[in-house]
Amino acid sequence: MVDDLRLRMLDDLLAAERNFRDLAERKVRALTGVLTELAYRLAGEKLEQMRQLDPSAPSSWKPEEWRSFFLSISLTSQGEGWGKANGSGQAAEIAALQAKIAALERELARVRERGYEVPPVERVAQVNPLLVSAGEGRLAGFTLPKIPKAWEHRWQVRAEMSKADAELHLKRRGMVLKCLAEGLSVQVEIGRYVGGATGAQYRSGAIRRVFEALEESGLIVRQTLTLQVTGSLPTRLAVARLSEEGKRFCRALGWPVVESDWERLIRLHEGEKQEGHTLAVLLFASAARLRGWTVEVLPEVQGKARPDMVITRGEQRLYVEVETGTRLHDGNAKWRMNAELNGGRVALVARNVEERGVLVADCRHAAEHGHATDVETLIAGRLVAVSEGDPLWAEEW
Known part of the structure; x- marks a missing residue:
């Protein structure tokens, strides 16, 4: 009876760990998707060139690689991104995107470090x-x-x-x-x-x-x-x-x-x-x-x-x-x-x-x-x- 109870508890713990892993991986993919969207909007042509050299990019990138990519592009130049705003509203959009990039990089790093965070x-x-x-x-x-x-x-x-x-x-x-x-x-x-x-x-x-x-x-x-x-x-x-x-x-x-x-x-x-x-x-x-x-x-x-x-x-x-x-x-x-x-x-x-x-x-x-x-x-x-x-x-x- 006790052994059966222990086995059931162990099974429950293993199932919970798998669920937490799946949830963490899902969150990482979602954050990567948002970062990818921002990257295309800011420098879509450059990102496509990088994908041709490395088909796994940018989904395989770590926070350091994301940071290097965003630091390597000019947020004030025109014509590099896809779907960028024009005119006087561009500066405000750039500022908002910069804030999003910083927040998403912090969140992505935190998720990769902690791994199994339980969602609310x-x-x-x-x-x-x-x-x-x-x-x-x-x-x-x-x-x-x-x-x-x-x-x-x-x-x-x-x-x-x-x-x-x-x-x-x-x-x-x-x-x-x-x-x-x-x-x-x-x-x-x-x-x-x-x-x-x-x-x-x-x-x-x-x-x-x-x-x-x-x-x-x-x-x-x-x-x-x-x-x-x-x-x-x-x-x-x-x-x-x-x-x-x-x-x-x-x-x-x-x-x-x-x-x-x-x-x-x-x-x-x-x-x-x-x-x-x-x-x-x-x-x-x-x-x-x-x-x-x-x-x-x-x-x-x-x-x-x-x-x-x-x-x-x-x-x-x-x-x-x-x-x-x-x-x-x-x-x-x-x-x-x-x-x-x-x-x-x-x-x-x-x-x-x-x-x-x-x-x-x-x-x-x-x-x-x-x-x-x-x-x-x-x-x-x-x-x-x-x-x-x-x-x-x-x-x-």
């Missing part, structure tokens, strides 16, 4: 999803239609539930099905809408039991997608879609059923084979919707371009490409076609901060302006803490 998890965990105003109005005024007798056998509840609990549970089941019928796929996003409308946290047992009951009844199909974003532990995303029986059930309730994002990726983009890419597309789609954007996955466009999605908000419209690697495309054709669709702008989602820097460098040759983010950054932002109007992109140029 307690503060994040205390965010109340019911206080975040993104998407809660989606199910406002929802009323569950009368269940046809032919379907009552699939609409049972556990005997131990009180009448009030059973009614609320069944209402939540209906809400989940309505969201799936409208084309949503990501469980955490749907859970947030349902929880916001019924007073439950998006990851509570009450919401989890709703999905479990729907799966047991044969009305939905669920799967957990994985993607190796960074470190040794894969990122997981639970997704769901209506089964054929579930589609017939929703139509019997009078709800139109559209092809879901997940189904469309399976049908048109080998979504089952490219599981990581599917996860990245669905995660970004949820992040965009929660920020007030309308999302269409795999839109039809004229020409050879095949964008992964198009997002719109007001008069803004962007075709977005999701790249879960750092593949080079002939003549940057992929990014040039994306820029043509967007009127001269590139919009991309990378796998992590480091790969985003590589892809952005390629895209700068294809377009003078663009927007970029990555799965690692989107995960760090947590869907539960997102609200409408929050910035969607990690960087713009």
Whole structure:
């Protein structure tokens, strides 16, 4: 008994150490990404020349090498950087960038020295999803239609539930099905809408039991997608879609059923084979919707371009490409076609901060302006803490 307890404690300590290592490495990559962005803005041409001599630069640089690079460039000269401001505002921007560089160098050195700093998890965990105003109005005024007798056998509840609990549970089941019928796929996003409308946290047992009951009844199909974003532990995303029986059930309730994002990726983009890419597309789609954007996955466009999605908000419209690697495309054709669709702008989602820097460098040759983010950054932002109007992109140029 004592030996088993010691083994469990040792396993817990080892798991905690691995988690701390992953968190520290993630923080280092994020800081490196910010430094890389600043370097490109101040001396993009010089940095590209250094990358040609050393392909691992600047991601492999230590604080001393970053310091040498910034000391070697002139912050007052024009024409060296990418995306620099002109005119009277340049001096203020230079001063702000110098302050950022100094702060980031100190932070990067501190993280490399300490290694396993624990982030403020307690503060994040205390965010109340019911206080975040993104998407809660989606199910406002929802009323569950009368269940046809032919379907009552699939609409049972556990005997131990009180009448009030059973009614609320069944209402939540209906809400989940309505969201799936409208084309949503990501469980955490749907859970947030349902929880916001019924007073439950998006990851509570009450919401989890709703999905479990729907799966047991044969009305939905669920799967957990994985993607190796960074470190040794894969990122997981639970997704769901209506089964054929579930589609017939929703139509019997009078709800139109559209092809879901997940189904469309399976049908048109080998979504089952490219599981990581599917996860990245669905995660970004949820992040965009929660920020007030309308999302269409795999839109039809004229020409050879095949964008992964198009997002719109007001008069803004962007075709977005999701790249879960750092593949080079002939003549940057992929990014040039994306820029043509967007009127001269590139919009991309990378796998992590480091790969985003590589892809952005390629895209700068294809377009003078663009927007970029990555799965690692989107995960760090947590869907539960997102609200409408929050910035969607990690960087713009």
